[in-house]
Amino acid sequence: MALRELVNKIVPIKEDFSIKSLLGFKKTPLNVLVSFMIVGLILLLVWGIAQYLMHGHHAYNVSREHPWGLLISGYIFFVGTSTGLCIIASLGHVFGIKEFNHIGKRTTLLAIITLLPGFIIILSEIGHPVTMMIYNILTPGITSAIWWMGTLYGLVLTFIILEFGFALRGDHKWAVRFGIGGLIADVAAFTTLGSVFAYLVARPIANGPFIPLYFLLTAVVAGAFFMFMIYGFKHKLNFPKEVEVTLIKLAKILGLLLVVTMFFEWWRMITAIYGGMPERADTMMKIVGSSSFWIEMLFAWAIPFVIILVSKGKAIKALFFAAIPALISIFLMRNDMVHYAQMAPMQMLKKTEYQLAPTWIEYFPSPVEWAIAVGALGVCFLLYYVAEKAFDLDEDEHH
Amino acid sequence: MAKYGMAFDYKLCINCHACEVACKEENGILLGADKHRLWIGESEPVGDFYNLARDKGGFLQHQCQQCENAPCLKACPNDAIYRDENGIIQLYESKCDLSLNCMDACPYDARYVDEKKHITDKCIFCSDTRLSRGETTTACQITCPAKVRIFGDLDDENSEISKILSQREYFTLKPEKGTEPKLFYLV
Structure with a gap:
């Protein structure tokens, strides 16, 4: 009990929280299925990491020409969703939109638990993670977008954990202060992650201001879909009035962002193709010709937008059902973005003695890459379940 | 203190x-098709079978371009990549x-993962092997039977490379990348 008292001094935890309460969920078929799914995903992650520890990058399908793969995109997916959730969490207690006050704590928690799987994934991708941590501090490469991104995400995690802790303690003043810090750091961090690609002068399809802005926009979209998914499951689609009002507001914001995203995509496509610039126009034509691009267009942007437009944002149950394929499409979209940036070969001319003539670089993730990127979702769900049992996430915040 | 560069009389290849x-x-590079510091690019033959032909300049030598404005150097998060006193882009191996x-940032695909040292490796003009022994040539240069490669100090106006660059026209790869x-290709 001493440990419980110690933890309670820092953040209040529920009276009935115990290992027994964690295992004592109602054994309905759905609950049992979800619990098996979480255990399965975590086992998948453990297997993937074990393979990586034994075989290094050989366990992945990355290559000299395509050094970044699914783990980079999995990382972008999780930290991007976290950024979106952090922005949505701030709508209430930072921007003062009162309908969002009551979701502040839960959304901040979601931002934390989506960030952590992102970190697990990236640590499985970096060849020498310990070296990275040491020299990130000792000899910072300040011209490197990766250095800024890593450093800013360290700040983000610190800020949002403190924000969540103070919110649990009911200390609204400090929660808001750290909320503002977390928001600024998070927006800076995720757009900087976009600049990792945007700075690549070697790769015209990625180079330029588009990707950082696109990252920010799609982060909020992903965060909003994540909210619909979590709240849909939590209330089993019987939303209380207060939650319904919030989700309808969120749907309207989402609708606006989806329009902007689709215009973004449109103009990126046209400006890339127009003029026929090598490595840009041909890469974009290749993107437009791929089925995954149209899956993204349809399930991530168009269908949710039509639902919001037709229902004026009120069809929040339909949005729950649209949110799951939308999140899967956004996951694929992140993978496509990373792949498209590396698709055009950097080597010129043919090298018959070594390999086939330079052509579009092909890449499909290995089973280990899938295991780590998808398995990390198990950590996200497990942490959410534990936090739901341990903390009071719905207590009203008072201004 | 020098500023090393290399010129290629590439049509002789x-x-x-x-x-x-x-x-x-x-340099003890591991075997394997994707592990190489330098390689010869080969243009596609033109024409229809069996009347095929190849350009005179059909073979082009590739390796790290030792960029003055090196994207890999800027991209490294640990400041592990640096330019040594001879202008060669080097790596603090313990920091990688x-x-x-760096591999994604390089427009020339010059880097690869050295699985022996677990670092990203590339051409460093034999600086830790031949140059450190006091030699003035690189392994690729001294071996070339067609004498395609001319290596030397660009700051020394009496060096062979400086003389040849002042006398002949040349181009560089992907100049639009800035x-x-x-590395200079003699026309």
């Missing part, structure tokens, strides 16, 4: 790949975290 073998032998940003390569 007979595509024998002796340079690649010499580089692997001298294999985040591979990387200012120190």
